[in-house]
Amino acid sequence: MPIVMSALFKIPLLLLTAYANFITFTSPNPRTPREEQSKYSSVKYIVQQVRPPWVRALEKTLTQSFIIFEVATIVARYLPSPIGETILPMLAWRSTDAASGVRLTSTFFAGTFLCLIGGIMRIFCYRxxxxxxxxxLSIRKNHKLVTDGPYSIVRHPSYTALIMVTIGTLLCLTGTGSWLAESGIMSTLVGRLLVVVWAAEVAWIPIVMVLRVGTEDEILQKEFKDEWLAWSRRTPYKLIPGIM
Structure with a gap:
């Protein structure tokens, strides 16, 4: 019974991880017009846009799919024999016993915690x-410098949140006990290529965010001058209080 409950308790945590990803990688506003991006026209595309919308949509779809497969694997383990025995082979690339390896681990808990905190922070930043x-990257019409709420703690809290969610997602979905690690998909060439490309794309996001911080500060300083300088003195850290 404890083993059953342990695996079943993973389902709501996986759904929280899925929601945190959805919130983090879904823009709260429409794409900005090109003229509002003009002050960043000299910035490299990869820093300005991070990823084309279609890449963002594909990554989000893959992430949500991996979570769905893991939830389905856990549920199938406890369905009546005829049904479970029909579903599990569709979710396992090696013996269906591999499904028993999908379980709660300390790595998964750490990843879920990062996703949860990062997702909440992201919502506060949107608001x-x-x-x-x-x-x-854009300066909108009638743009104003926001310095309160999470922006009174660090200057780029939304990037901090995004980095937390991306790291948390990798821990949740690739660590021991995850569907990706236990199902056997990584034992196939196509599976390995798919997962490696997905993981590399997800891991690339925090790197670009760190590169983007300096560019954004530079433009905001030029745009808001003394107001930005006063804010930077009050809020000296860019991403992590007391560290950086």
């Missing part, structure tokens, strides 16, 4: 910036 929050 604080309102219409000014865009996935593209």
């Amino acid at each position: 604080a910036l309102g219409r000014h929050f865009t996935f593209e």
Whole structure:
């Protein structure tokens, strides 16, 4: 019974991880017009846009699919024999006994914690910036410098949140006890290529975010001058209080 409950308790945590990913990688506002991105026109595309919308949509779809497969594997283990024995082979690339390896682990808990905190932070940032929050680097019409809420703690809290969610997602979905690690998909060439490309794309996001911080600070300083300088003195850290 404890083993059954342990695996079943993973389902709501997986759903929280899925929701955190959805919130983090879904823009709260439409794409900005090109003229509002003009002050960033000299910035490299990869820093300005991070990822084309179709890449973002594909990554989000793969992430949600991996979570669905893991939830389905856990549920199938406890369905009546005829049904479970029919579903499990569709979710396992080696023997169906591999499904028993999908379980709660300390790595998964750490990943879920990062996703949960990061997702909540991301929501607070969306609310604080309102219409000014865009996935593209841009200075919007009648733009104002937001310095309260999470932006009074660090200057780029939404990037901190995004980095937490991406790291948390990798821990949740690739660590020991995950569907990706236990199902046997990594034992196939196609599976390995798919997972490696997906993981590399997800891991690339925090790197670009760190590169983007300096560019955004530079443009905001030019745009808001003394107001930005006063804010930077009050809020000296960019991503992590007391560290950086």
